[in-house]
């Protein structure tokens with residue numbers, strides 16, 4: 001196929017509301033060494049995209065300004081030294097930017113196959129949340145079968161992926177959500193317990209649900225005043241992993257509490273990590289997770305898809321919090 005010189009893309013000139021997400025023309029990228037050029041059929045929408053659009057996300061140096069952290073399509077060209085993929089391969093890729101476009105150059109090591117029978121729009125929604133959940137629950141928190149987990153935002157893209165992770169690796173998972181309907185949805189997806197955080201403090205409920213002990217691991221995307229309540233929800237020696245701080249990143253902490261309960265506090269950001277590190281996560285996902293999409297144990301959680309020129313509506317939906325799972329943009333020509 002002929003690769004055009006220019007393409008459609010969403011690359012806002014300045015931060016702002018959803019209205020800044022207009023389709024513009026940009027040059028088609030050239031794949032560098034170790035990269036492949038993907039003709040995109042669909043891109044995933046993630047909360048960090050909303051923060052980037054608002055000008056609230058510090059971009060890693062060198063990341064494309066075109067929005068979008070994940071995309072699925074077929075490989076149309078190979079950069080120097082790529083031998084693991086071929087032109088025509090259907091892939092879904094984690095990218096540091098550039099997904100809201102017709103083409104993206106992605107490191108080959110960050111590409112995973114589109115699982116058999118899965119639509120591009122569904123496959124496009126897998127990388128960002130699966131790479132994040134794996135990096136934090138498997139690698140940092142070293143979750144093991146039989147352990148228990150507390151995850152806020154139980155119906156977020158991250159939350160539904162954490163529920164799948166817990167089901168796959170035999171962990172008990174307690175989630176919090178902001179409505180009874182979202183709690184019901186999380187339970188239907190396989191959460192062990194779901195707490196409506198608007199009904200009161202979740203920490204005593206978590207302690208009750210765990211026989212007074214607390215959970216082994218908290219995966220937190222809220223921060224602020226949730227932090228001490230998360231620590232109070234952990235058992236002795238428990239691990240706290242931060243991936244976001246929607247309620248603020250500064251707080252006062254009682255160091256004596258950490259010491260008495262021998263707690264571990266850590267966190268991570270996926271986007272600025274090197275291609276080699278992301279490639280290591282991709283290999284783990286290829287081995288331990290992707291076969292379960294092929295055998296039907298795992299399913300994608302695509303809530304709604306929008307054409308590229310309705311990316312503003314996709315962001316409005318995400319900001320309304322009306323979704324359960326993931327949102328995608330489609331790029332059929």
Ligand SMILES: NC(=O)c1ccc[n+]([C@@H]2O[C@H](COP(=O)([O-])OP(=O)(O)OC[C@H]3O[C@@H](n4cnc5c(N)ncnc54)[C@H](OP(=O)(O)O)[C@@H]3O)[C@@H](O)[C@H]2O)c1
Nearest residue numbers: 046047132153156157158177178221243244268269270321
């Ligand atoms: N560190 C990393 O590498 C990394 C990578 C990807 C994503 N993230 C972060 O992970 C989070 C989820 O991303 P996503 O794309 O899955 O977003 P999403 O689907 O839009 O979900 C955001 C979630 O935040 C929850 N939330 C907001 N305020 C809350 C509060 N006060 N208490 C409890 N929950 C609250 C919402 O739950 P309710 O609607 O139930 O209130 C919602 O489910 C985002 O903050 C994102 O920035 C971090």
